[in-house]
Amino acid sequence: MNIDHAVFRPVRSGNAFEEAVERILQAIKLGIVPTGERLPPERELATRLGVSRMTLREAIRALQQAGYVESRRGRFGGTFVAYRSSSAPHDPDALAKVVASMPTDLDDVLTYRDVLEVGAARAAAARALTARERDHLVTIQAEVENSDEGTYRQLDSRLHLAIAEITGSTSLASAVADNRMRVNELLDAIPLLQHNIEHSHAQHRGIVQAILAGNAERAGVAMAEHLEGTAALLRGFLS
Amino acid sequence: MNIDHAVFRPVRSGNAFEEAVERILQAIKLGIVPTGERLPPERELATRLGVSRMTLREAIRALQQAGYVESRRGRFGGTFVAYRSSSAPHDPDALAKVVASMPTDLDDVLTYRDVLEVGAARAAAARALTARERDHLVTIQAEVENSDEGTYRQLDSRLHLAIAEITGSTSLASAVADNRMRVNELLDAIPLLQHNIEHSHAQHRGIVQAILAGNAERAGVAMAEHLEGTAALLRGFLS
DNA sequence: CGGCAATGGTCTGACAATGGACTATTTGCG
């Protein structure tokens, strides 16, 4: 019954270099910086990540070698995302990593996801959205529907993150992003069915509509149903 | 409309020493290690916080000098919590710090709190609790009612944290703990009224009852109403 | 064409943090 494990946890999940890699990877995998787009300049990014430029550059070099980004110098140069998830369809380590951290973590991450994302949907619906925010949401939702198997995970994440974002709480958006990275790691270990994707599109429409209509209750329920799909999938494959 | 500020945020909120201090302070202020109780031994705590023993010791020394803990060596020695919140009734810096980070942060932290704590209450109610968990919850709730002005904040936090804990999600419990630290910092800047405390006791009873009854909907609503009290207070004082 | 601005690339000296070995103190137990 001791809860100190929740507060006496590691203050940092690795060294500065590893955490920088993790963050940039997050931006790429969650579609925050889409393929072909440029990351912020090194100096700015280093400042924002609270890390020295040396350390940041080591992180970028690692990502270059892994094929995630490419750097060009000169004016209008920069570091560009070169990632295509279809280029690495099945990470051989994925399943091993996942099974190693089971099953305690599965429940943790899924419970947390439910709280965060259902809460975000409700909070988003409860807010008075600007015209721009409404447009943004609809645009991203349309983009998800035009995704193929290689880009679905990225665009789906982007939509969910956009919902969290319009609650106005940066902390909430960050938490959703972190949680999604963990969930996606699990999802990478199991197959993605076209049938599920199509079902998700319909659910996304329902969620967005409820949010735009300002119906918090319905937005929450719709989100909960949507999440239940992948939750059941994960529980089935990994138990 | 760029959401990268949620992911390109600092990877660490300070140096190892500062973060260690922050964590131990969290354990003390949220009542996770009550006054008079012992912290884990240095070696163990250093390992759990992912920090070298030297760094941890510096953090402990800082907390000793601030009067939060006392250390004794020898067998059955250790570092003991010596904190009494009534000993520092009004932090003169509190208001200055708070006003400096306003008002963006107020909305952020309160929205986030709503999502986390309402979600935690719902998730807790949706779970099949063990007899021990039910007992624990009731015990802590009773302790809050016996609190005085000096211990209320601590015991209140402990109850909310216990609710998050029984969802079974460590990530959620950690997030609630972090968020509560931020909210408490704001609350330290405004007066605490006896009338509000008594109202809170009644609300706590309602929340715990709904959770024990397995009524997620009611638990969520009760928690939302409870949170609205301090939210209105904060918005009133700080706007 | 030549300078300028924006970017990535490199170097170095100072400081922070680590981990591991060692010491000192206290208490219970054979």
Place this chain on the structure above:
DNA sequence: CGCAAATAGTCCATTGTCAGACCATTGCCG
């Protein structure tokens, strides 16, 4: 009494991280 165990306190060589200055490349614009 003397030893063993559990704890806090100290030291040090090694490695990680930082801040900032400087260099190299590229492309726009006067």
